[in-house]
Amino acid sequence: MRREVAIISYAQTPYEADANASREMQVLKVAREALQAAGLKQEDRYTVVTANNDYLDGRTISNMRLVEPAGAWMKNESKAEMDGAYAALYGLWRILSGDHDVALIIGESQASVYARWLPGIMMFDPTFDRQRWLLNEASAAALQARAYMNAFGISGEQVAGVAAKNLDNASLNPLAHNKLAGADAAKVLGSRMLYDPLTEMMMAPYCDGACAMVIAAGELAEKAERPVWIRGVGFAHDSYLTERTLKEMNSLRLAAEKAYAMAGISDPSSQVDLAEVHENFAHEELMAYEALGFCGKGEGGAFFDSGVTRRDGKLPVNVSGGATGANVVCATGLARIIEAAMQIRGDAEGRQVAGVKTAVATGQTGPCAQESVVFVLGGE
Amino acid sequence: MAEMEYKKETRSVEGSWPMEHWSWKFESIALISKTREAFKEKKLLGLKCPGCGLVYFPPKPYCRCMSEPDEWVEVKQQGTITTYTFTGAWAYEGIKEEEGPAGEPLIIVGVNFDGSDTLTVCTLGEAKPEEVFVGMRVQLKWPENIEGRLDDIAHVVPLRE
Ligand SMILES: [Zn+2]
Numbered sequence: 398m399r400r401e402v403a404i405i406s407y408a409q410t411p412y413e414a415d416a417n418a419s420r421e422m423q424v425l426k427v428a429r430e431a432l433q434a435a436g437l438k439q440e441d442r443y444t445v446v447t448a449n450n451d452y453l454d455g456r457t458i459s460n461m462r463l464v465e466p467a468g469a470w471m472k473n474e475s476k477a478e479m480d481g482a483y484a485a486l487y488g489l490w491r492i493l494s495g496d497h498d499v500a501l502i503i504g505e506s507q508a509s510v511y512a513r514w515l516p517g518i519m520m521f522d523p524t525f526d527r528q529r530w531l532l533n534e535a536s537a538a539a540l541q542a543r544a545y546m547n548a549f550g551i552s553g554e555q556v557a558g559v560a561a562k563n564l565d566n567a568s569l570n571p572l573a574h575n576k577l578a579g580a581d582a583a584k585v586l587g588s589r590m591l592y593d594p595l596t597e598m599m600m601a602p603y604c605d606g607a608c609a610m611v612i613a614a615g616e617l618a619e620k621a622e623r624p625v626w627i628r629g630v631g632f633a634h635d636s637y638l639t640e641r642t643l644k645e646m647n648s649l650r651l652a653a654e655k656a657y658a659m660a661g662i663s664d665p666s667s668q669v670d671l672a673e674v675h676e677n678f679a680h681e682e683l684m685a686y687e688a689l690g691f692c693g694k695g696e697g698g699a700f701f702d703s704g705v706t707r708r709d710g711k712l713p714v715n716v717s718g719g720a721t722g723a724n725v726v727c728a729t730g731l732a733r734i735i736e737a738a739m740q741i742r743g744d745a746e747g748r749q750v751a752g753v754k755t756a757v758a759t760g761q762t763g764p765c766a767q768e769s770v771v772f773v774l775g776g777e
Numbered sequence: 778m779a780e781m782e783y784k785k786e787t788r789s790v791e792g793s794w795p796m797e798h799w800s801w802k803f804e805s806i807a808l809i810s811k812t813r814e815a816f817k818e819k820k821l822l823g824l825k826c827p828g829c830g831l832v833y834f835p836p837k838p839y840c841r842c843m844s845e846p847d848e849w850v851e852v853k854q855q856g857t858i859t860t861y862t863f864t865g866a867w868a869y870e871g872i873k874e875e876e877g878p879a880g881e882p883l884i885i886v887g888v889n890f891d892g893s894d895t896l897t898v899c900t901l902g903e904a905k906p907e908e909v910f911v912g913m914r915v916q917l918k919w920p921e922n923i924e925g926r927l928d929d930i931a932h933v934v935p936l937r938e
Contacts, residue, residue, distance in 0.1 A: 524805055525835040528927055531885050531898050539862035540887055540898075547860070547911040590865025592885075593906065636841050639887070639896035640833070643860060 398659060399493050400614045403624035404774065406434035407735040409608040412574045412723030415509040416605035420454070424505050425466035427609035431501065432468055435611040435621070443499035443611075445474040446488045448481040448727040452516055453506050467503055480504070480675070481608065481731025482760025482770040486630060488612055498615045504728030508603035516726075520764055522637060534677070534764060535600060537638060539592035541765040542680040544643035546594060549695035551683060553594050557585035558701060560599045560679035560721060566708055567718025569748040574604055575722055585679075599679040601720035601729075608725075608732050625738040628755070629662070629773035631655025638765045646681075649688035649759065649769035656757075657690070660773040665690040665757070669773075671740050671750055672706075672714045672757040673733035676721065681766055682706075682714065689757060689771070708750060716740065716748050730760020734772050741776045804838045811849070812836060813925035821852040821917070821930065823893045834893035853891035854917040855936055860896075861886040863906040882906050888915060888933055903934040914938075 408430035410416070410423050424447075437443060447467055451459045460467075460476040467474060477483040481504025488500030517534030521527045545551060561584065567576035577584070580598075588598040618624050631652035635641050653665070662668045672689065676682040683697030691712060692700035700706070706714040715721070717736040720729050737756035739745045753776075760770040801809070808824075812835070815822040823834035828844025834852045838845055863882040884906055887896040901909060902918060914936040923929055 524809065524837075525927060526898060529898060529931060531900065536862055536864075536885055540860045540885070543862060543911070544860040544887075592862040592864060593882075594862075596865075639898065640841070640894075643887075 398627070398629075400495070401618065402489055402492050402612055402614045402627045403618040403621060404627065404734070404738045405611050405613050405618060405621040405624055406431045407608065407610040407738060408434065409572050409732060409735060410606045411572050412604050412606040412725060414574055414602075414604050416507065420505055420507050420607070421462060421466045423507075423605070423607040424463055424503060424609075427607045428466060428468045428501060428503055431609040431611050435499075435613070435617070437499065437611065439468050439470065441499075443472065443501055444488065444491050444497045445469040445472055445501045445503070446484040446491075447474065447476045448479065448484040448504040448731065449476060449506060450478050450727055452519070453511050453726060455511065468501055479727070479762045479768065480760040480770070481728045482675075482734060482758070482772065483632075483730075485610065485612070485731055485734055485772065486632060486770055489627060489630060492612065492614045499611065499613045499617055501609060501611055502731065503607065503609045504725070504731035505607035506726045506728065507605040508726065509605050513603045522639075526639070532764075535595065536592045537764045538600075538678040538681075539595045541638070541643040542594055542678065545645075545680060545684055548644040549698070551680070551698040553586060554582045555683065555698040555701055556594065556599060556680045557582035557596070559676070559682045560585045562707060563676070563679070563682070563715050563719045563721035564598070566716050566748065567722030570717050570722055571747075573718040573722030575602055576718060595678060595680070601677050601724040603724050603726055606723060606725040606728060608728050608735055610731065610735055610738075623742045623776070625741045626775050627772060628775045629656035629658070629660030630771065631659070632768070632770040634768045636767075638767065643765055645694070646684045646688040646766055646769065648767065649685060649761065649771070652769040652771040653689045653757075656771040656773045660775070662755075662773065666692065666712060668755060669712060669757050670753045670755050671716065671737065672712065672759075673717060673737045674714060674719060674759045675730045675733055675761045676715070676719050677724065677761070677766070679721070681761075682719065684766075685759060686714070689759070708748070713750050716745070716750055730758070730770060733758040733760060734774070737772070737774050741774055808836055808838060809927070813927070816929045817923055817925045819919060819923065821854060821890060822849045823852040824848065825850045831895075832893045833895050834890055835895075835897060850892065852893045856888040856890035856915055856933070858886045858901070858909065858911060858913040858915055859889050860911060861901070861909050863909075884909060886915070886933065897930070899931055899933045901934070902932050
């Protein structure tokens with residue numbers, strides 16, 4: 398990379414189904430905490446990128462009222478209307494340009510204030526699909542799950558196992574809200590059928606929350622305690638869901654290849670110590686194993702069965718509980734980056750995995766994970 | 778501190794924001810009109826891309842290769858199911874249970890009609906969920922009265938040869 402850029406601080410609200418706080422106060426808390434932890438004050442020089450969404454916020458220009466809580470007063474702030482992982486990407490670019498040394502990245506939304514199923518319908522093609530009223534994010538994900546499971550012989554137990562793992566992992570994460578200690582595949586399979594083959598517990602329910610992260614280059618990064626270096630990034634977009642294969646995540650594969658090349662990773666399954674992936678539905682984590690090169694094409698189910706991705710495995714995935722534990726639209730991918738950084742720094746408390754030196758985090762948006770961002774992070 | 782006044786609505790203004798529908802613009806109008814006229818003749822028309830040869834059905838006037846698909850080609854009314862799902866006993870928020878046949882799961886299928894390269898999302902009739910499979914051959918089932926509506930091609934049934 399043109400400059401060495403590090404994550405030097407972060408903050409997350411607890412994630413809740415219905416937070417007793419406005420979005421502005423949630424953002425204020427995480428922005429202030431992240432700046433303080435980085436040794437920065439509002440009057441210091443930094444740039445701000447937020448991730449939020451007009452539609453979910455119920456107003457246009459939804460970052461307009463976030464200027465003050467986001468610490469952006471009299472600074473250059475702009476927003477990414479996708480996932481916070483994109484906000485992190487844009488902040489990184491500002492630093493790589495040489496114009497800035499420090500960027501504050503924020504992701505937030507509050508699912509409790511909007512009809513949470515509605516945006517999942519509005520994203521589809523308006524000419525044909527939206528008028529049919531057949532596609533929503535859950536039915537689309539089910540079509541993706543079926544295409545993947547059918548192509549590679551992935552079982553419902555394997556998909557349910559991923560959800561159970563993440564629900565159990567979330568029970569160790571005090572910030573997560575969707576958790577179940579000791580969850581097992583039978584319990585997940587026995588929950589209400591959503592769209593076959595996906596049951597209710599295989600979906601990562603939307604919730605309220607905010608997270609923030611400070612990234613820096615130069616003096617601040619060099620002087621930082623335990624900086625987490627951004628070793629590689631990649632991102633890619635695929636086409637609309639009816640015009641591409643649903644059995645593979647090609648945008649994630651391409652993004653990972655770019656990020657690995659930048660980070661000097663040639664054998665991800667042995668060089669990556671831990672991953673945090675953005676799985677809106679449990680089967681997507683299995684597909685991500687393949688796209689991230691942790692296992693071969695079609696081997697996601699067997700790879701999961703080997704136990705490698707459990708929190709005591711060789712390559713733990715979603716030790717935080719992942720999106721299953723807490724899914725905040727516009728923040729979920731950024732939270733993955735933060736959780737991965739926490740593991741490298743040794744800040745993860747009860748969910749800390751020993752010896753994490755290199756970690757991967759992903760952010761995905763769009764129906765059936767159309768767009769993907771991959772970050773590769775490393776310690777000293 | 779003064780008691781906060783809560784209102785269910787912050788302010789009401791007259792007007793509409795057509796989120797459920799769409800303001801159709803030139804290409805969409807031309808494309809839908811052509812498609813619907815073809816339905817009246819029991820024909821499916823797709824658009825072929827001059828740049829990469831991809832045939833879009835439903836038709837679409839822009840391609841990922843950045844060319845403009847402009848050649849109307851007839852697409853077959855038989856196709857293959859490439860993926861499917863069916864609704865459970867519980868309805869996902871916003872999608873009402875009543876919208877499926879009473880007591881029967883609604884089977885949603887992605888159909889690749891022969892001669893096209895994309896999926897059409899349809900419902901499958903005359904089959905039970907346990908009878909559906911990826912690779913299943915299906916055919917379009919036209920309604921009794923074809924009015925040139927997008928819903929004319931909403932349903933497929935197992936192919937009887
Ligand atoms: Zn083309």
